[in-house]
Amino acid sequence: MSDWTKKLPEAAQDFIAGRKVDEVECIIGDMAGVARGKAMPAAKFAKQTSYFLPNSIFLQTITGEWADSPFDAFTEPDMILEPDFSTATAAPWTADVTLQIIHDAKDQEGNYVPFAPRNVLRRIVSLYEAQGWRPVVAPEMEFFLTARNIDPNIPVQPPMGRTGRRAAGKQAYSMSAVDEYGKVIDDIYDFAEAQGLEIDGILQEGGAGQIELNLAHGDPVRLADDVFFFKRLIREAALRHDCFATFMAKPIAGEPGSAMHIHTSIVDTKSGKNIFAGPKGVETEAFAHFIGGMQHHMAAAVAFMAPYVNSYRRYVPDFAAPINLEWGRDNRTTGLRVPISGPAARRVENRLPGMDCNPYLGIAATLACGYLGLMEKRAPRPEFTGSAYIDSDEIPVNLGDALDLLDEDSALQEVMGVEFCKVYDSVKRNEYKEFLQVISPWEREHLLLNV
Template sequence: MVDKQEWVHNLPDAALEWLGGRRVEEVECIVPDLVGISRGKTMPAKKFSDDAFFYLPTSIFYQTITGAYADMDIKDQWMETDMVLKPVMSTACAAPWTDDVILQVIHDLETTKGEPVAVAPRNVLKRVLAFYADKGWQPVIAPEIEFYLTRRNTDPNEPIEPPIGRTGRKGIGRQAYSMVAVDEYGDVIDDIYDFAEAQGLEIDTLIQEGGAGQIEINLQHGDPLKLADEVFYFKRSIREAALKNNCFATFMAKPMRDEPGSAMHLHQSIVDAKTGKNIFSDANGEPTELFYGFLGGIQKHIGAVMPIFAPYVNSYRRFKTDDSSPANVEWGQDNRTTGLRIPISTPEARRIENRIVGMDSNPYLAIAASLACGYLGMVNQLSPRPMRDGDAYEDGVTLPYALMDALVPFQQDRELRDMLGEDFCQVYEAIKRQELEEFLGEISPWEREHLLLNV
């Protein structure tokens, strides 16, 4: 192949600005897996072309979080047939943490017959968005990214600890919105900003959250697929910024026992595709039946999507009646004790904040699942329970306590599975059950400490 790199001229502006006339040395052809991490191939730039064909085996979607493979009732599963990588050039951006001139490009996945690979998370989200498009609706979302900076943890048997900041002390905890706490990790924050700018990723706000070393980044509102791509890129960038500064960044839902959990709150509204008007508000600025239908859809189908919102055994440790944690699927006006919060806004910006989604979830799947619930509520004209006034924590935790409990309604909700795609749901459920079996095979320190000599 001739090394002409004609495709470089069509790169997004941020990528061209970062290149500054330099030649691209390598291209990372990446896809988001079920976890939400990058899989793919790296190649010399002279081999890459936006119309070339590259392949990955279907088995990348058959692995659990531990790297084990789940054996499923899929015809010819272990033939490992190839999937075709189709570059989405609008996603091309820098890999600024490297010393070389490397570009990342997210790819969609198709079968060799040109059909979307049903289990690919990006395709699952596109499938849900197609339902909205058929109705003339356009979802608008804004994610919030919460994560912890921690000390390097190389021994899984040791508890995770906050990092040492510039003062030489462990991270300042329980000081939400503290500028001093943000400054404590100034070098990491600076690198996150630099990496984001190099990639063309826009940060709305950055704050210190309630936990020791816990940071929140809010993104601008926009197209769900674009925002899912940005969360996907941000998670890798934040990890790289932390490693550059000799600490870890973790997106675990509950990494430390006595600290708050990490969420990916999703702000969601729907606009008319032709007029651009928010269909959650009527001409008088009042909530519409579609607004209430969206709420009712999440309340009805929440059980089925919990394995997506909370995909691991650790995820369920986050659901508590304190630290602004979600504990229920009630809704309320400017009420952080409800799982569904209606923020203060103008009628044009009326939106629903889903506070149940964990930061350990796959952004493509979490957004798809939340929008699928809302869609079913709108088209089926559902009504939510009455708005919750006052402290909803008084009701206790009404969300599932464990992944095992959550998988039952996921298996049974036919409407939800039809929207996400049955092929995807079968694979996802099998992966989650395999991970649960792997976890249940482990003996925890708590069991050794309290049961070894006492029972």
């Protein structure tokens, strides 16, 4: 076994099991959370400690176009990408023995590139650490399995199940509904085990072919890495069984959207105790301030949690999605929910992020809002005790409005990183401009001959 393979986590070592590694995928998540990088023979990887990619990969839009650089010149300087061996994991769907390794993006002076999404999250975690705190998160992933859709002009349909019928909606928590596409679930489990990824549970959600996968709580950067890996894993499992997996916020009209709910608690690094719980388990000022910060800053942070035009189709009444910044105990109609738990596990669940968000940025934005509340000692509004599925003007209704709110929140920009926010704004405004140039079927149907 060569020296570099000795640095691998246990699951990656088990996957190799004495075999020769054929290929290493050197990857980094771009602004959308898409894996970019290079694949190389393992023998080549063993001989180098880093490789280069242009920093312009963070200016590429979801359509493959390039946004304008917010800096002086668009010269595309190279970044130095260094492997984070703690992230090394199998790519078990490949024909040969392949490993994936997430890399850190640094500039040529050795500094972390400030607009790399993983670095944004790492920076915010360091702000907590400077206060003697350790944030703990647990994401919930919702996604749809769908029939293959090779023509974008044709609406997405649910997949065929083992009965020969299309997956049915309104079957939340049904075990028989999950069994309809059990072979896909089996591969998800097998791939996750090979990759050393922990699944806390899988269940049927309310949409036709909609699944929720829960992850165990832990370190924010590691959990974001896991979501990053899971998205690719799940897509590969679906393709093995002639269907697609999609993480669009709202892929099917008339069905619920897909969220990435984020549970967050904060641990005092010295005592090891949850700062949201005081003596005898009482709720602390820190708990209130964390919620207050989310209520005050999250309207601006929606630009990170709902990053595409489609994201805002999820924010509609009566479709199991939050359209408010209210908070409540065990109240799923509020955007901020405090689940039932003992004091040690007291946490706040952010229900606003869509599953289409970059996991590094969705978690970073959640932590940034809470951090600002703790620093500013923000008082929350009173708990909302009824149904919060009400009209609210707090949540932006489209991507343009969301970006405008982000522009106005200098405190949030400072925590997320001013340079990063400039790059993000450029990419997202470019995408929004491209979308506005597309004429939809709805417009042709209702306006072509009627107006």
